[in-house]
Structures are given as structure tokens and as C-alpha cells.
Amino acid sequence: MKHRILLTVLLSLPVLTSHAEPAVVEAILDNGLKVIVKEDHRSPVVVSQVWYKVGSSYEPEGITGISHMLEHMMFKGTDKHPAGEFSRIIAENGGDENAFTGQDYTAYFQTLAADKLAVSFDLEADRMRNLHLLPEELKKELEVVTEERRMRTDDNPQAKMAEHFATMAFSNSPYKHPIIGWPDDIASYQVDDLIAWYQRWYAPNNATLVVVGDIKTAEVMALAKQYFADLKPSVLKPLKPQVDIAQLGQRKMVVKVPAQLPSVLLGYKVPSLNTATTEQDAYALEVLAGVLDGGNSARLSKSLVRGQQLAVAASAGYSLTSRLANLFELDATPAEGKTVWELETALKQEVFTLQKQLISAEELQRIKAQVLASAVYERDSGFYQAMQLGMLETIGLGWQKADEYVTKINSVTAEQVREVARKYLREDQLSIAYLEPQPMNSAHSTKPARPL
Amino acid sequence: MRSLLSTLAVIFFSPAIFAAAPIQHWQTAQGSQVYYVHTEGLPMVDIQVVFDAGSVREANQWGVASLTADLLESGAGQWQANEIAERFERVGAIFSSASSIDTASVSLRTLTDKPLFESAIDTMRVLISQPRFDDADFLREKNRSLAGLKQQQESPAEMASLAFYEALYGSHPYGHPSSGTLATVTALKVNDVRAFYKSHYVAANAMVVIVGDLTTQQAEQTATTLVKDLPIGTAQPPVPEVTLPTQAQRKHIEFPSTQTHVLVGIPGTYRNDPDYFDLYVGNHILGGGGLVSKLFDEVREKRGLAYSASSAFIPMLKPGPFIANLQTRNDQTTQALQVMHDTLTDYINNGPTDAELQAAKKNIIGGFAMRFDTNKELANYVAMIGFYHLPLDYLDNFQQKIAQVTVASITRAFKQHVPVNQLQTITVGKSAK
Numbered sequence: 001m002k003h004r005i006l007l008t009v010l011l012s013l014p015v016l017t018s019h020a021e022p023a024v025v026e027a028i029l030d031n032g033l034k035v036i037v038k039e040d041h042r043s044p045v046v047v048s049q050v051w052y053k054v055g056s057s058y059e060p061e062g063i064t065g066i067s068h069m070l071e072h073m074m075f076k077g078t079d080k081h082p083a084g085e086f087s088r089i090i091a092e093n094g095g096d097e098n099a100f101t102g103q104d105y106t107a108y109f110q111t112l113a114a115d116k117l118a119v120s121f122d123l124e125a126d127r128m129r130n131l132h133l134l135p136e137e138l139k140k141e142l143e144v145v146t147e148e149r150r151m152r153t154d155d156n157p158q159a160k161m162a163e164h165f166a167t168m169a170f171s172n173s174p175y176k177h178p179i180i181g182w183p184d185d186i187a188s189y190q191v192d193d194l195i196a197w198y199q200r201w202y203a204p205n206n207a208t209l210v211v212v213g214d215i216k217t218a219e220v221m222a223l224a225k226q227y228f229a230d231l232k233p234s235v236l237k238p239l240k241p242q243v244d245i246a247q248l249g250q251r252k253m254v255v256k257v258p259a260q261l262p263s264v265l266l267g268y269k270v271p272s273l274n275t276a277t278t279e280q281d282a283y284a285l286e287v288l289a290g291v292l293d294g295g296n297s298a299r300l301s302k303s304l305v306r307g308q309q310l311a312v313a314a315s316a317g318y319s320l321t322s323r324l325a326n327l328f329e330l331d332a333t334p335a336e337g338k339t340v341w342e343l344e345t346a347l348k349q350e351v352f353t354l355q356k357q358l359i360s361a362e363e364l365q366r367i368k369a370q371v372l373a374s375a376v377y378e379r380d381s382g383f384y385q386a387m388q389l390g391m392l393e394t395i396g397l398g399w400q401k402a403d404e405y406v407t408k409i410n411s412v413t414a415e416q417v418r419e420v421a422r423k424y425l426r427e428d429q430l431s432i433a434y435l436e437p438q439p440m441n442s443a444h445s446t447k448p449a450r451p452l
Numbered sequence: 453m454r455s456l457l458s459t460l461a462v463i464f465f466s467p468a469i470f471a472a473a474p475i476q477h478w479q480t481a482q483g484s485q486v487y488y489v490h491t492e493g494l495p496m497v498d499i500q501v502v503f504d505a506g507s508v509r510e511a512n513q514w515g516v517a518s519l520t521a522d523l524l525e526s527g528a529g530q531w532q533a534n535e536i537a538e539r540f541e542r543v544g545a546i547f548s549s550a551s552s553i554d555t556a557s558v559s560l561r562t563l564t565d566k567p568l569f570e571s572a573i574d575t576m577r578v579l580i581s582q583p584r585f586d587d588a589d590f591l592r593e594k595n596r597s598l599a600g601l602k603q604q605q606e607s608p609a610e611m612a613s614l615a616f617y618e619a620l621y622g623s624h625p626y627g628h629p630s631s632g633t634l635a636t637v638t639a640l641k642v643n644d645v646r647a648f649y650k651s652h653y654v655a656a657n658a659m660v661v662i663v664g665d666l667t668t669q670q671a672e673q674t675a676t677t678l679v680k681d682l683p684i685g686t687a688q689p690p691v692p693e694v695t696l697p698t699q700a701q702r703k704h705i706e707f708p709s710t711q712t713h714v715l716v717g718i719p720g721t722y723r724n725d726p727d728y729f730d731l732y733v734g735n736h737i738l739g740g741g742g743l744v745s746k747l748f749d750e751v752r753e754k755r756g757l758a759y760s761a762s763s764a765f766i767p768m769l770k771p772g773p774f775i776a777n778l779q780t781r782n783d784q785t786t787q788a789l790q791v792m793h794d795t796l797t798d799y800i801n802n803g804p805t806d807a808e809l810q811a812a813k814k815n816i817i818g819g820f821a822m823r824f825d826t827n828k829e830l831a832n833y834v835a836m837i838g839f840y841h842l843p844l845d846y847l848d849n850f851q852q853k854i855a856q857v858t859v860a861s862i863t864r865a866f867k868q869h870v871p872v873n874q875l876q877t878i879t880v881g882k883s884a885k
Contacts, residue, residue, distance in 0.1 A: 041493075084753065087744050094820070095819060112818075154709075258708045312600075366541050369544045
């Protein structure tokens with residue numbers, strides 16, 4: 001049992017305590033803007049992120065993707081800073097910037113030399129309330145987003161399958177539609193749609209400002225007040241719950257697209273940390289994902305890719321931090337001569353084994369060691385630390401969950417892992433999609449595509 | 453905003469000097485070069501062992517370099533793949549190996565606590581010096597590699613990239629795909645991998661990069677441990693010179709995609725090129741500046757023709773490619789190509805304006821510290837400095853080199869390195885009927 005000894009060493013690392021994590025400080029301005037600051041003095045750099053509580057899961061049908069569209073339009077100027085100025089000013093100050101939209105959030109970020117933080121605040125505060133939304137800009141940007149969709153999804157067989165899969169796995173949960181939106185919806189946005197979306201969600205009391213870097217907390221708070229305090233809050237209408245209706249049995253679909261390789265995707269309905277009635281269930285599912293796919297020694301690599309050699313690739317994924325209940329996903333690509341059905345059986349067998357047998361002490365310790373080490377590695381990146389705080393806050397869990405993570409994972413037992421496997425990874429809660437490759441009809445398909 | 457900007461301009465003209473951590477360099481007894489940077493604040497270290505063993509070295513056995521690097525963690529010493537993975541993962545270490553055109557790299561990220569660190573280093577040492585290359589592992593990884601090659605054919609971007617390198621480099625070793633082709637990988641035998649390993653994974657051909665919270669003495673010991681079991685061997689011969697394509701050419705590959713991927717370029721510059729900084733800054737203005745560049749502005753901001761439009765120089769041991777690229781709806785290809793061509797031609801003929809140059813310098817110099825604000829990025833810079841024999845004070849002088857670039861030096865360098873009438877153009881997509 002030398003593994004156990006190693007873990008004990010890991011858990012009592014003296015270096016870890018002497019490198020104690022710097023404190024996170026939060027403040028809420030009178031207008032409702034939450035400001036979260038973490039000092040990190042390893043580099044003379046600062047990252048500043050503005051997170052809005054809005055994303056594709058907030059969107060009604062007909063305007064899917066509008067959060068992402070608005071993210072693009074946020075670079076199109078205000079009275080103070082006409083189109084193009086935002087990016088030009090950030091660039092001239094040595095900054096990097098971009099934005100991203102997810103199911104549960106829309107976020108904007110800049111990384112800058114630490115003494116340039118005010119440049120970011122000035123611009124972000126301005127576009128939080130004063131954005132220009134003009135028809136001629138929208139017309140062009142619609143085309144850009146359509147090209148983005150073609151590149152990310154339409155010309156990518158795996159992404160296309162995932163998109164179709166979500167429409168089947170979810171009944172009425174807004175997680176059923178893609179973040180980028182359906183093509184017809186993208187083509188049909190009107191300026192009024194965007195103005196309404198912007199006015200509804202872009203307000204200080206629906207935003208979180210996260211700053212991590214070589215700064216002094218008190219100075220950041222003062223600066224935040226200086227730039228953001230005058231912004232008017234909005235009256236926020238509560239979001240409708242849209243809880244997915246109970247699934248009443250296994251669902252299956254075939255997705256036929258031009259491709260070279262077949263694949264299979266399985267998804268079980270599971271709670272997230274936000275929706276679980278018992279938090280520990282979510283942490284146990286997180287450990288379960290680690291048992292299956294937490295590295296090259298995890299079960300999917302060990303058993304499916306190497307042992308039985310059924311798959312050329314296999315992975316498992318769980319979204320601990322989603323706002324709504326989500327899927328525990330398993331996906332795999334068969335090895336030459338193997339079928340997606342053989343893989344499906346093997347993946348289900350892995351689930352069955354987790355329900356029958358306790359995971360080994362070594363497996364549990366390996367995952368805990370990895371989590372503990374990751375907690376150190378993550379601090380190498382200020383951007384990552386800011387991401388973590390912003391995301392937890394935005395999905396409604398609160399940034400404090402970041403501090404609890406290691407302790408909570410450490411408290412998970414083998415019995416709890418077996419229990420969540422039994423409770424949630426049930427056939428009736430399962431959706432399955434098969435990618436059935438169609439001929440690519442190009443000079444490069446020298447061989448016909450493999451059948452399933 | 454105006455007053456703020458003028459203050460910043462003053463700051464720019466007297467930039468605060470941010471010294472990068474100094475690189476310590478030495479050689480092991482067997483002749484491996486070691487580069488070490490001490491960083492504080494976190495009990496962790498990033499280590500890379502880099503070999504002159506990229507795809508440039510694989511002659512006709514395309515894919516052998518990549519397969520060799522992949523197979524290291526499939527078996528070494530007395531251990532099978534499972535034990536190797538467990539040895540790393542139970543101490544929280546992250547191991548990976550990969551090959552590119554110029555190099556093969558074995559990387560480790562680990563905590564510095566002694567028992568954990570020593571276990572991870574010991575495992576890495578065995579992987580580097582005693583890989584097994586068992587038949588069963590070879591066959592499995594070869595099959596996975598073949599599946600990867602098939603998947604590559606699902607992607608118009610990947611197909612375009614392969615055709616692009618072929619067009620630029622022809623039979624030069626930079627011209628073939630790093631992961632091989634279905635035919636060349638199918639033909640590989642386990643002995644090919646063993647032979648490639650034996651001649652390339654040797655001390656004379658190895659470099660160790662260490663960035664993290666170790667003492668110099670610990671770093672010395674670590675480097676020695678990692679490569680001490682490697683035979684000395686011989687360093688690789690020089691890479692052949694690149695011959696430029698003599699005339700502009702366009703090649704189209706028919707593909708069932710909704711977009712056409714467009715790549716335009718030519719072999720551009722190498723790591724030690726005296727013109728490198730002129731080309732780097734010049735390209736920043738043309739298409740390298742993220743959300744602010746001429747290509748981005750002309751293709752996306754003004755016309756909405758593409759989601760991404762950019763350009764880059766990829767400097768290597770010999771001139772790596774200059775690449776300008778975009779993707780657009782199939783029926784817009786002609787228009788987009790015209791916009792790209794006009795933008796490139798205009799820039800190459802006329803160079804940037806002084807205002808454009810000043811803005812680019814402010815961005816690059818002002819953002820200097822962000823290039824290596826993580827251990828990992830710093831380790832990558834140090835590996836680059838080591839492998840390409842750049843001066844150890846490369847990072848310290850970086851800002852000054854950028855500041856010295858002029859409109860005239862950019863214009864001259866672009867005319868010389870990116871001759872318009874020799875540019876190669878690749879399009880992959882469904883042609884308009």
C-alpha cells in the first residue's frame with residue numbers, strides 16, 4: 001500500500017501551506033455590481049473580466065444564439081468610443097482581449113500590464129450601458145457569425161453530431177439548443193431583438209467584475225467604484241425555471257454526415273453542483289468522471305483503448321459547474337474492425353462495473369492526488385483563476401466554491417461513487433447517438449467510408 | 453480618454469524595464485545542453501527534454517518521428533503503459549510527449565515536494581532512456597495513428613494545411629505531413645521506430661529545459677539524472693536549405709464543406725534571421741494583431757466575409773511558412789481571395805504607415821510581460837531559445853529589438869521575404885457550380 005503513503009505525503013505538503021493561496025476579496029457596489037479581486041504578484045500583469053449572467057440557456061426559441069450575437073456586437077462602439085476604438089485602445093495599451101459565450105454566461109476580458117487596469121475599466125463600464133446597436137453593423141456581423149457557425153459546426157462531423165444529440169437528450173431544457181444558435185435564428189435577428197436582450201441583461205446588478213493580478217485590492221476597489229458606480233442598475237425579471245421534464249426511457253438516434261470515422265456518444269441525465277439536492281452527489285460524479293477518464297491510467301484508456309483495443313479514443317465528461325441539470329457523457333471512436341455497438345456495450349459495461357463494485361483505494365487516491373496537484377498548477381495562470389471565480393459566481397454557486405473544491409473531492413468515498421453510479425447512470429436516463437459516416441465524395445476519399 | 457492616452461504615450465516612450473528571469477545554461481557530461489530558469493511562488497516545475505527528432509529527420513518514413521514520441525509512454529524499463537501512467541498520476545504529475553516538424557519534446561509538470569518530484573523524474577528518465585517499443589504497443593498506436601489520419605481527412609482546414617506545406621516545400625523535408633500519410637504509416641514496422649529512436653534520442657541531440665521552483669543544484673541534478681542513461685551519439689546533420697517556389701501557383705481541392713478554406717503563403721523566415729523582428733512587427737500590422745490588423749479589418753470588419761482572417765510567420769530552423777488564411781462561404785471564395793490578395797499586395801508594395809507602426813510597437817512592447825506570465829509559457833520560450841541557439845538575453849533585448857524596427861525596414865523585409873509573384877494559394881472547399 002505504498003500508494004496510500006504517497007497520498008499522505010501529498011496531503012500534508014508543508015510547501016502547500018507556506019504557499020497559502022492569496023485571499024479573494026469581494027465587494028458589491030451600490031448599483032449591484034459585484035467586484036471580486038485576487039492578488040497574484042508573480043508577474044507584473046493583470047487580467048480583468050466582466051461576466052454577465054446571460055448565455056444560450058437564457059434564450060427563448062426563435063432567437064437562439066442571440067447572447068453570442070450580442071457578444072460580437074459589443075465591439076461595435078458607443079458614443080464615447082466609436083466602432084473599432086475599443087480594440088484599438090486595448091491594443092495600443094499592450095493589451096490582449098476577447099470575449100466568450102457559454103450556455104450560462106457571457107464574458108469579456110482583457111489582459112494588460114498591471115498599471116493599465118483603468119484602461120479596461122473605462123471601456124468596459126462604457127459598453128455595459130451605452131452600446132450602439134446599428135442595423136448596418138448587425139448585417140455585417142450576422143455574416144461573420146454565420147461563417148463562425150459553418151467553421152465550428154457545419155463542417156465538423158463531431159460537432160454536428162453533438163448538436164443533434166442535445167436536441168434529443170433534452171426535452172424542454174434550454175441546453176437543447178446550440179450556443180451559437182440555429183441558422184434560421186441567426187439569419188433573422190433584428191436590431192430590436194438585440195436591443196431588448198442588451199437592455200434586459202447588461203446591467204451592473206447582473207454582472208460580476210473579476211480582477212486577478214499584480215494589483216492592490218484596495219486600489220482595484222477604488223478604481224471599480226470610480227468607473228462603474230455611476231451605471232444605473234436594471235430591474236431584473238427572474239428567469240423561468242425551464243427544468244427538463246423527466247425522461248421516460250432510453251433515446252437513440254443516428255446522425256448521418258460525410259465523415260471518415262464512426263463514433264458513439266452516450267449521455268446520462270445528471271444533476272450539477274447547482275441542482276443536486278445533495279452536493280456530495282455532484283462531487284462524487286466528478287470523481288466518477290476521474291475514474292473513467294482522469295488521465296492515461298484511468299479506466300477508459302486502460303480498458304477500452306489499450307486492454308480490449310475496442311476504441312482508438314474514448315472519453316468521459318461531467319460538467320460540475322453548469323447552472324441547470326446536464327449530461328454525464330461518454331464518447332468513443334471504434335478501432336478498425338470494431339463497431340459502435342461493441343463500443344456501446346463496452347461503455348455500458350464500464351458503468352455497470354461502477355454500479356457493482358467499489359472503486360479501488362488506489363484509484364480514489366490517484367484522483368485526489370491529481371486534484372490536489374491541479375490546485376497548485378492552476379495558480380500558474382491568472383486568467384484561469386479569474387475564469388474559475390467568474391464562472392462559479394455567474395452560475396449562481398458563488399466564487400467561494402473554488403476554495404472548497406479540494407476539500408470536497410477529498411471527502412468523497414468509494415461508496416459514494418458507487419451510489420451515484422447506481423442513482424444516476426440508469427438506462428432510462430440515457431440518450432445515445434451514433435455517427436454514421438457518409439461518403440465524402442472528394443478526390444481524397446480513396447476508400448469508401450466505413451459502415452457502422 | 454484623451455488625457456489618459458497622452459499620459460500612456462509618455463509611459464510608452466520610457467518603458468519600465470521588466471527583466472525576464474535570467475536563463476542559466478550549462479552542458480551535461482554527455483553533451484546535452486541545459487537551460488534553467490528559477491521561478492518562485494508555486495511549488496511546481498515544468499521540464500522539457502527536447503530532441504532534434506522532428507519530422508524533418510524522418511526521410512521517407514513519414515510519421516515515424518511522431519509514432520516514436522507517442523510510444524515512449526507505452527512501455528519502458530519493466531513497466532507497461534498502465535504502470536507508467538499510474539506512476540505519474542498518483543503523484544499528480546502531468547506527462548506528455550509530442551513531435552513537430554523541427555523537434556520531439558517530452559514534457560513533465562510536477563510538484564517539487566521531494567518524494568513526489570523524485571518519483572516523477574525517475575519515471576521520466578526511464579521513458580526517455582529505456583522505451584520498450586513492444587510489438588503489441590506499436591501495432592495499437594499505429595492503428596490509432598491511422599485513425600487520426602482518417603479523421604484529418606474530415607477537416608477542410610487540415611486538408612488545406614497539408615496541401616499548403618506540400619506546395620511551399622515540395623520534396624524538402626518540411627513538405628510532408630508530420631503525422632505521415634495512410635500509406636507511409638501503414639508501411640511502418642516496429643523496427644523503424646526502434647531505429648529512429650536509437651539514432652535520434654541521444655545525449656548529443658538532447659536539450660533539457662527546467663523552469664520552476666528548484667535550486668540551481670537541484671536543477672543540475674535533475675538534468676543529469678534525466679539524460680545520464682542516454683548514449684552520447686551524434687548530433688544531427690544540418691537541415692537542407694529551402695528553395696522557394698519560382699512562380700505563383702494556385703491549387704484547389706474539392707471538398708464537401710460549406711466553406712472554402714483559403715491559405716496563401718511562401719517560406720518566410722527562420723529563427724535566427726536578422727530580418728526576423730522587422731517581419732514580426734510587420735506581420736503584426738498585416739494580420740497578426742488579433743482583433744486589430746489589416747486583414748481582420750478588410751475581410752471581417754469591413755465586409756463580414758469570414759470569422760477569422762489572419763497571417764503569421766512560423767519561423768523554424770530553416771525558413772518556415774508565412775501563412776495568410778481565411779475561411780468563407782463557398783460562393784464568396786473569389787471575392788474573399790481578391791480582398792486578401794489586394795491587402796497583401798498593397799502591404800508588400802507600400803508597407804505600413806508610421807501610425808500603424810507606432811500602434812503595433814505599443815501593443816507588442818506594452819504587452820511584453822504577458823508573453824511569459826506563466827511558468828508554462830516561459831518554459832516554451834526557454835525551449836525555443838535553446839533549440840534555435842538564440843542569445844540567452846533574447847527576452848531581455850526583445851523590447852529594444854521591437855523598438856528599432858522602422859517603416860523602411862519592414863517594407864524592405866516584406867518585399868524580400870514575401871515576393872507577391874511567388875505566393876502559393878491553396879483552396880479547399882466545394883467549388884461554385
